[in-house]
Amino acid sequence: MRRCTANRTFPSIDSVVKTLHDATVTTSQDPRPTMLDVARLAGVSLKTASRVLNGEPHVAAGTAAKVHTAAGQLAFRLNGIARELRQGARSTSVGLIISDVANPFYARVARGAERRLRSAGLQLITASSDEDADSERKLTAELLERRVCGLLITTCLSDHAHLEIERRLGIPVTFLDRPPVGIVADTVAIDNEVGARLAAQHLLDQGHRRIGLIGDLSRLTTHRERVAGFQSALTEAGVDDWERYVRADSHDSESAGRSVRALMALKQPPTALFTTNNRITIGALRALRDRARPPALVGFDDFELADLLGVTVISHAPEDMGAIGAGLLLARLDGSSAGAHSERLPVRLIERGSGERPPA
Amino acid sequence: MRRCTANRTFPSIDSVVKTLHDATVTTSQDPRPTMLDVARLAGVSLKTASRVLNGEPHVAAGTAAKVHTAAGQLAFRLNGIARELRQGARSTSVGLIISDVANPFYARVARGAERRLRSAGLQLITASSDEDADSERKLTAELLERRVCGLLITTCLSDHAHLEIERRLGIPVTFLDRPPVGIVADTVAIDNEVGARLAAQHLLDQGHRRIGLIGDLSRLTTHRERVAGFQSALTEAGVDDWERYVRADSHDSESAGRSVRALMALKQPPTALFTTNNRITIGALRALRDRARPPALVGFDDFELADLLGVTVISHAPEDMGAIGAGLLLARLDGSSAGAHSERLPVRLIERGSGERPPA
DNA sequence: CTGAAAGCGCTAACAG
DNA sequence: CTGTTAGCGCTTTCAG
Numbered sequence: 001m002r003r004c005t006a007n008r009t010f011p012s013i014d015s016v017v018k019t020l021h022d023a024t025v026t027t028s029q030d031p032r033p034t035m036l037d038v039a040r041l042a043g044v045s046l047k048t049a050s051r052v053l054n055g056e057p058h059v060a061a062g063t064a065a066k067v068h069t070a071a072g073q074l075a076f077r078l079n080g081i082a083r084e085l086r087q088g089a090r091s092t093s094v095g096l097i098i099s100d101v102a103n104p105f106y107a108r109v110a111r112g113a114e115r116r117l118r119s120a121g122l123q124l125i126t127a128s129s130d131e132d133a134d135s136e137r138k139l140t141a142e143l144l145e146r147r148v149c150g151l152l153i154t155t156c157l158s159d160h161a162h163l164e165i166e167r168r169l170g171i172p173v174t175f176l177d178r179p180p181v182g183i184v185a186d187t188v189a190i191d192n193e194v195g196a197r198l199a200a201q202h203l204l205d206q207g208h209r210r211i212g213l214i215g216d217l218s219r220l221t222t223h224r225e226r227v228a229g230f231q232s233a234l235t236e237a238g239v240d241d242w243e244r245y246v247r248a249d250s251h252d253s254e255s256a257g258r259s260v261r262a263l264m265a266l267k268q269p270p271t272a273l274f275t276t277n278n279r280i281t282i283g284a285l286r287a288l289r290d291r292a293r294p295p296a297l298v299g300f301d302d303f304e305l306a307d308l309l310g311v312t313v314i315s316h317a318p319e320d321m322g323a324i325g326a327g328l329l330l331a332r333l334d335g336s337s338a339g340a341h342s343e344r345l346p347v348r349l350i351e352r353g354s355g356e357r358p359p360a
Numbered sequence: 361m362r363r364c365t366a367n368r369t370f371p372s373i374d375s376v377v378k379t380l381h382d383a384t385v386t387t388s389q390d391p392r393p394t395m396l397d398v399a400r401l402a403g404v405s406l407k408t409a410s411r412v413l414n415g416e417p418h419v420a421a422g423t424a425a426k427v428h429t430a431a432g433q434l435a436f437r438l439n440g441i442a443r444e445l446r447q448g449a450r451s452t453s454v455g456l457i458i459s460d461v462a463n464p465f466y467a468r469v470a471r472g473a474e475r476r477l478r479s480a481g482l483q484l485i486t487a488s489s490d491e492d493a494d495s496e497r498k499l500t501a502e503l504l505e506r507r508v509c510g511l512l513i514t515t516c517l518s519d520h521a522h523l524e525i526e527r528r529l530g531i532p533v534t535f536l537d538r539p540p541v542g543i544v545a546d547t548v549a550i551d552n553e554v555g556a557r558l559a560a561q562h563l564l565d566q567g568h569r570r571i572g573l574i575g576d577l578s579r580l581t582t583h584r585e586r587v588a589g590f591q592s593a594l595t596e597a598g599v600d601d602w603e604r605y606v607r608a609d610s611h612d613s614e615s616a617g618r619s620v621r622a623l624m625a626l627k628q629p630p631t632a633l634f635t636t637n638n639r640i641t642i643g644a645l646r647a648l649r650d651r652a653r654p655p656a657l658v659g660f661d662d663f664e665l666a667d668l669l670g671v672t673v674i675s676h677a678p679e680d681m682g683a684i685g686a687g688l689l690l691a692r693l694d695g696s697s698a699g700a701h702s703e704r705l706p707v708r709l710i711e712r713g714s715g716e717r718p719p720a
Numbered sequence: 721c722t723g724a725a726a727g728c729g730c731t732a733a734c735a736g
Numbered sequence: 737c738t739g740t741t742a743g744c745g746c747t748t749t750c751a752g
Contacts, residue, residue, distance in 0.1 A: 031529075032529045032530070034744095034745055034746085035745065035746065036745075036746095044722080044723090045722065045723045045724075046723085046724090046745095046746085046747095047722070047723055047724080047747085047748095048721090048722060048723070050746070050747065051721095051722085054747090058721055058722085059721070059722085060721065060722090063721085063722085075525040075529070077501075077504055077505055078505050078745090078746085079445075079505070079507060079744090079745050079746065080505040080506045080507060080746095081441055081444050081445050081451065081506070081507050081744090081745080081746090082445050082728090082744070082745035082746040082747085083745080083746055083747070084441050084728095084746090085439075085441050085442050085445050085728050085729065085730085085744090085745080085746075085747095086727080086728050086745080086746045086747045086748080087728080087746085087747070087748095088728075091441065091506075092506075093485065093506070100471070101461065101467050101470050101471050101474070101486075102464070102467050102468050102470075102471040102679075104462070104464060104467070104664075107461050107462050107464070107467040108462050110461050110486075111460070111461050111462040111488065114461070114486075114487070114488060118487075123485060123487065123502065123503075123506065124485070124486070124487075125453065125483055125484070125485050125486075126461075126470075126474075126484070126485075126486050127474070127478075127483065127484075128471065128474060141437070142483065143483075144437055145437055145438050145439070145440040146440040146441070146451075146452075146453070146483065147439060147440060147441050165435040169391075169392045169435070170392070282664065282665065285665075285668055286667070286668060289668055304464075304642065304664070304665075305642065305645075305664075305665045305669065307646070308645055308646060308649055308669060309665065309668060309669070319462075394728095394729055394730085395729065395730065396729080396730095404738080404739090405738065405739045405740080406729095406730085406731095406739085406740090407731085407732095407738075407739060407740080408737090408738060408739075410730070410731065411737095411738085414731085418737055418738085419737070419738085420737060420738090423737085423738085438729090438730085439728090439729050439730065440730095441728090441729080441730090442728070442729035442730040442731085442744090443729080443730055443731070444730090444744090445728090445729080445730075445731095445744050445745070445746085446729080446730045446731045446732080446743080446744050447730085447731070447732090447744080448744075
């Protein structure tokens with residue numbers, strides 16, 4: 001039986017070189033050479049070409065050389081799609097769903113994950129959900145259809161039972177930053193409660209009693225944990241009306257700025273602020289820029305230039321979140337069936353001035 | 361002929377639900393249901409199942425319903441790998457190679473590209489090369505093996521003839537930020553020369569004559585174009601010893617800081633600085649932070665918090681670079697065979713204070 | 721050390 | 737409206 005590729009003319013190296021000087025940029029349709037083409041040109045069987053091209057042992061040196069030459073002449077490139085299909089319909093890429101790559105926090109998470117995965121020979125497909133549930137569901141489905149071998153998710157959904165099926169089918173899922181609901185799975189999050197308590201305690205230590213909290217979307221676990229830590233420090237210190245100065249649901253710096261201005265416009269404005277993520281901190285700084293006597297401020301998440309601006313922050317390592325999450329995924333792919341691992345990344349307070357201002 | 365899947369037992373919804381309460385997180389091995397499994401359960405042929413699952417017309421409503429029910433029961437998910445293989449061994453993803461996602465400039469480029477591609481139903485695989493040639497070559501090969509349907513590259517190589525072959529084989533490549541060498545291809549870059557001239561002219565207008573330039577790796581086209589623009593403004597203004605204050609090859613903020621300190625330690629230090637990218641500008645700001653009378657400064661690339669820090673910059677839109685580049689790629693995938701398109705993104709100077717300081 | 725045949729899961733082409 | 741057949745490009749199995 002002859003394949004239809006039998007009569008194919010091979011694009012010669014000459015023809016390739018010639019077009020280097022063409023001015024047109026055509027997306028032309030020379031069929032891509034297959035392994036069979038290489039085998040024929042080398043005068044060996046398909047299997048032998050496969051062996052050589054995959055670096056398998058037990059091939060005569062001369063044979064291998066012929067195959068390599070043929071592959072070079074044809075500009076052959078192994079078809080990873082066909083290989084994956086044959087090997088079990090699972091790809092060598094991992095999907096990462098974050099809310100926005102342009103947010104430095106997530107960019108660093110992605111970077112950490114990419115590094116760790118690459119060291120294991122896997123690729124990372126990053127997608128941004130914009131904190132939208134439908135978008136996250138759609139991206140998840142797309143990535144699974146493309147047969148990623150695992151998923152790293154910074155979820156904005158409130159239920160993850162649908163992913164249990166995937167896990168049973170061999171696709172591990174690791175949750176980053178926010179824990180899953182309705183299933184048990186590996187999770188890497190920040191020690192939010194401790195971090196928030198640290199921030200609040202620091203401000204209390206400077207003598208502040210009216211401390212404002214500008215928070216992210218109130219449905220997010222991170223937000224709730226940070227509020228919990230804040231609350232525990234304040235109530236322990238005997239500040240019972242702490243809720244008066246809590247403003248949640250700022251998911252970008254503009255809305256955070258509005259909340260700050262509203263808070264500062266009260267008759268009894270707060271003397272200090274705890275801004276619960278990098279976007280919010282930046283919004284607050286902008287809103288406060290022209291104040292002669294700005295309130296003290298501690299922000300959750302470190303950010304570039306916080307040093308120059310003298311902003312005291314609760315710092316942690318986003319890269320580690322990505323790297324550790326990727327590591328957990330790799331362990332599952334390796335067959336680990338240990339109980340779900342839940343990791344909390346450590347935080348520390350970095351004093352830079354803004355958090356050390358005393359009450360007005 | 362019976363397939364080996366014939367005797368497979370389907371994982372029932374019950375068994376799936378049951379495990380929701382298991383505490384173990386096994387990456388177990390239930391085989392994933394195929395379209396044939398769905399077809400059998402629904403009592404229709406494979407092709408009919410395929411039609412329904414792909415939303416093709418000409419299927420009776422009742423038949424479609426049966427198939428959907430079966431698919432739901434089995435938690436079926438179409439195998440994108442098999443589909444792609446059948447449809448021509450080309451995937452629905454585009455590869456993007458940048459130097460580092462954690463650099464906000466590239467993160468914004470990635471964001472722009474992702475948005476544009478997603479609107480066309482494609483996914484983006486982002487990889488960081490760390491400005492390393494071997495790494496870029498390796499990533500390129502990997503992405504091509506995975507049969508991305510196109511490539512967006514911020515290259516650090518000095519020759520791209522090898523990509524000509526890919527183009528002939530139908531894989532378009534668009535160059536971002538830096539033009540290709542040795543081949544003709546679509547390119548989206550910033551108007552570097554104009555931007556640099558704008559920066560230099562602005563500083564000259566404030567009366568500066570000794571203007572330092574802290575630059576990126578000198579082999580980069582972007583660097584050379586920015587130096588050219590800088591030079592043309594200075595020589596036109598009669599400043600002939602402009603090279604005295606040029607320091608190149610700072611690729612991170614630390615080395616930029618060192619160059620700044622070295623420059624400022626001269627007997628006749630510059631009274632103004634032009635920092636040619638966001639990393640360098642930030643390094644310079646850190647190096648200058650404790651100076652009572654810092655030199656004037658204009659930076660290439662806008663960056664977050666430049667407003668608060670009062671840094672005058674040459675601004676442009678990195679998202680557009682990604683989006684326009686992706687658009688050019690999509691046009692090629694659509695069959696466009698127009699001549700290579702070379703786009704220059706506009707720049708503008710934003711005055712924020714640092715660039716308006718007069719000479720000491 | 722080398723090769724022939726089967727088939728991964730799907731869709732295209734063509735019947736009915 | 738529905739089904740049958742072939743085959744995408746590769747790796748696996750088994751036989752030389």
